[in-house]
Amino acid sequence: MSKRPIRVIQWGCGLMGQIMIRYLRDKGAELVGAIDRNAARRGLDAGEVARLDRPLGVRIRHPEEADAVFREARADVCILCTRSTMPELVDSLKLAAHHGVNAITIGEEAFYPWTTSKALTEELDRLARSSDCTLTGSGFQDVFWGNLIAVLAGSTQRITRIQGLTRYNADDYGSALAQKHGIGLDPETFAARIGASNAPSYVWNSNEWLCARLGWRVRDIRQQLLPTTHTEALRSTSLDREIPAGHATGMKAVVVVETHEGPVIETHCEGKLYAPGEVDLNEWTLQGEPETTVTIRKPATPELTCATVVNRLPQLLAAPPGFITTDRLDMAPHVTRLEVAA
Ligand code: NAP
Numbered sequence: 001m002s003k004r005p006i007r008v009i010q011w012g013c014g015l016m017g018q019i020m021i022r023y024l025r026d027k028g029a030e031l032v033g034a035i036d037r038n039a040a041r042r043g044l045d046a047g048e049v050a051r052l053d054r055p056l057g058v059r060i061r062h063p064e065e066a067d068a069v070f071r072e073a074r075a076d077v078c079i080l081c082t083r084s085t086m087p088e089l090v091d092s093l094k095l096a097a098h099h100g101v102n103a104i105t106i107g108e109e110a111f112y113p114w115t116t117s118k119a120l121t122e123e124l125d126r127l128a129r130s131s132d133c134t135l136t137g138s139g140f141q142d143v144f145w146g147n148l149i150a151v152l153a154g155s156t157q158r159i160t161r162i163q164g165l166t167r168y169n170a171d172d173y174g175s176a177l178a179q180k181h182g183i184g185l186d187p188e189t190f191a192a193r194i195g196a197s198n199a200p201s202y203v204w205n206s207n208e209w210l211c212a213r214l215g216w217r218v219r220d221i222r223q224q225l226l227p228t229t230h231t232e233a234l235r236s237t238s239l240d241r242e243i244p245a246g247h248a249t250g251m252k253a254v255v256v257v258e259t260h261e262g263p264v265i266e267t268h269c270e271g272k273l274y275a276p277g278e279v280d281l282n283e284w285t286l287q288g289e290p291e292t293t294v295t296i297r298k299p300a301t302p303e304l305t306c307a308t309v310v311n312r313l314p315q316l317l318a319a320p321p322g323f324i325t326t327d328r329l330d331m332a333p334h335v336t337r338l339e340v341a342a
Helices: 015-026 063-073 086-098 118-130 140-153 175-180 187-195 202-214 301-318
Strands: 003-005 007-011 030-035 077-080 102-105 134-137 158-169 218-228 234-236 241-243 250-259 264-272 281-289 292-297 339-341
Touching: 007 015, 007 063, 015 030, 015 077, 015 301, 030 063, 063 086, 077 086, 077 301, 086 102, 086 118, 086 134, 102 301, 118 134, 134 301, 140 158, 140 202, 140 281, 140 292, 140 301, 158 202, 187 218, 202 218, 202 250, 202 264, 301 339
Parallel strands: 007 030, 007 077, 077 102, 102 134, 158 264
Antiparallel strands: 003 339, 158 281, 218 250, 234 241, 250 264, 281 292
């Protein structure tokens, strides 16, 4: 059977989008469109922005031109690396669905948005079904807060509690993430602006994903958003300023889920500026019969995020239409070439 490269529009060409562009090129996909609103990138060649060895001949265009990009590109899929929440992502996802183009986003809420943005997700689901394309969310949590734990659960006789700890460097991402994590706020402002907010944190959605995957029904879910601090000043490269000692260096979200079936999931998720010696961490313990702990020390979180999405592309093209969260799909296989039947 003859094959052709998967045709991709990259929407959002910041830190994650640039890794994505490199990984797509390395696996033989064809970049057929690129969109970003940041003036520093607009108009430039996507290959140059991603620091590839040669230009790709694809100019990064403003979101106002997105409709034209979709019309001209005849893409199989759009990868969306712009923002985190469903309200922020919905217009881009709608446009992809309107053009019948599959879309996958690393926006954290999209990983399992069925309760936190119910109406928007159901609307997108209807739209995607009617235009015969698939929308989904993926990223680091797909494997490291989701499938990895589901695999271990499959070899555990009885689970009473799942305890997760995940930590990432807030400076590995753009300024939007730094602001959402309250970096630089004094303790009172953090408490008022972030601590008192009921916006779902990333592991709210991933804990709900885990429940869906494991067949557990959520009885109660609650979260606390706490500042992380350091005893000395730390520099934030994404905000380009010094954060005084005692001010928030980031945020720790603690999300506890109680289920009707009995098991409890408690996840601690820290995104912060690192003090010397701190590294990314992903550690999960399944308590029950027997108890198992898996520790991934120093996961390369940005690279793993993008590789997961890229490996999911062929599967996304074959998935049923609708908003299909990955709890309903097999785990992403490792893919060597991003090709589809011609
Ligand atoms: P980044 O470096 O700031 O890049 C995002 C780019 O998208 C920026 O150039 C931004 O422009 C642009 N943008 C934002 N909204 C847009 C829109 N509606 N249309 C066109 N361009 C738009 O951020 P990043 O580190 O790549 O992260 C992107 C998002 O992915 C963040 O929300 C982050 O939290 C999320 N993320 C998820 C995972 C995961 O595993 N799920 C991992 C990493 C990051 P401006 O600079 O003008 O805003």
